[in-house]
Amino acid sequence: MTTLEPDTRDWLEAQGFAVSEETRWLEALTHGSYNGAGGGAIDYQRLEFLGDRVLGLSVAAWLYRAGDGPEGRLSQRLNALVSGATCARIARAIGLPAHIRLGKQARDDGGADSDKILGDVMEALIGACFIENGFDAAQATVYRLWASELEGDVGKAKHPKSALQEWAAGNKRQMPVYEVTDRSGPDHAARFTVKVSVRNVGEAEATASSKGEAERLAAKAFLERHG
Structure with missing residues (x-):
């Protein structure tokens, strides 16, 4: 045994x-x-x-x-x-x-x-x-x-995807578009790269171990760059 x-x-x-x-x-x-x-x-x-x-x-x-x-x-x-x-x-x-x-x-x-x-x-x-x-x-x-x-403060701040959507609406821009541009690694250790773009503004990209986390990081990067 x-x-x-x-x-x-x-x-x-x-x-x-x-x-x-x-x-x-x-x-x-x-x-x-x-x-x-x-x-x-x-x-x-x-x-x-x-x-x-x-x-x-x-x-x-x-x-x-x-x-x-x-x-x-x-x-x-x-x-x-x-x-x-x-x-x-x-x-x-x-x-x-x-x-x-x-x-x-x-x-x-x-x-x-x-x-x-x-x-x-x-x-x-x-x-x-x-x-x-x-x-x-x-x-x-x-x-x-x-x-x-x-x-602590986990979850207290507004989620970056929600913040980006509100930013786009407040600035009379089209809604953000998320796209998986790369997926690598085996299923148990996959890596996802996601690009978020807002038409006529710009884009940002991020990589993480889940699609949702990559989207969150991409939205955060976008706001830091363009917000």
Whole structure:
């Protein structure tokens, strides 16, 4: 039977995850490319699905109790706080990349530093915590790991795409047009390049690990250049 590496178990417990059934945590840390788990086809996707909902409810409850503005603003902050980019940022901060179980090719391709994989595994760990220890424990873990994000400014500023749309309307320009100009890398470590243009004004380009993030960065670059 496959068990957690001692340093991985120590790391999980140091982050506040109470480990009982090791198989659950192995599943949360295993990418689909990994074939060393006794040939078994376990991966984090089911736990990620669950953890995504636990994370969303936990953060939504925190925002509601914080009295953090009207529904539209709450939704904006929620989306930012539970985004893949935020999950990946927290994953890096706690040292998660060293403990993800990846196949050799996926690791060589940079999978351990992929926002998509790190974000998904972070959610899977929350899902495992929920299954093992219940919602209250999972929520408490989210609040501890997300503390600086919740207390900070994540999601408070207007989204660059919304800001650019308002800028175009306010300056009587046509609406921005977004176009994917390049996609590279394997599916688990893809890179998207997006160009945003406003007719008779100019354009800007950005690259990120998701189409949405590339659009956000391109809009931000446009506003910095032309706004």
